Amino acid sequence: QVQLVESGGGLVQAGDSLRLSCAASGRTFNKYAMGWFRQAPGKEREFVAAIGGWSAESTYYADSVKGRFTISRDNAENTVYLQMDSLKPEDTAVYYCAAKSGTIVAGLAREYDYWGQGTQVTVSS
Helix, strand or coil: CCCEEEECCEEEECCCCEEEEEEECCCCHHHEEEEEEEECCCCCCEEEEEECCCCCCCEEECCCCCCCEEEEEECCCCEEEEEECCCCHHHCEEEEEEEEEECCCCCCHHHCCEECCCEEEEEEC
16 A cells, blocks of 8 residues: 655746655555646646656656656655646646556556545646
């Protein structure tokens, strides 16, 4: 069982940056691939970014955030991060952290086994 707790959301202006954190419980954090998803009001949950387990050499981004967002992980701290730069109003959503058994990155929500409660990100124009 893995418990995930996101933090770092907030209200920012377009062009600003935010860094989201996701703290995970458990002693086998490095054996999980991690992902970030988001859900805007009235829309389906969508993939944002993912990072592989172990050495975290594999990363994967949605086209909409590529070049602006960076996912990383600190296995010693059981934490995964999402650095969000050049934020746009369309990035406004609840952001969720997710953990997937196995170390291979994935972009589909159904492949993830554990989810956090989400953190709100609001970008004003």
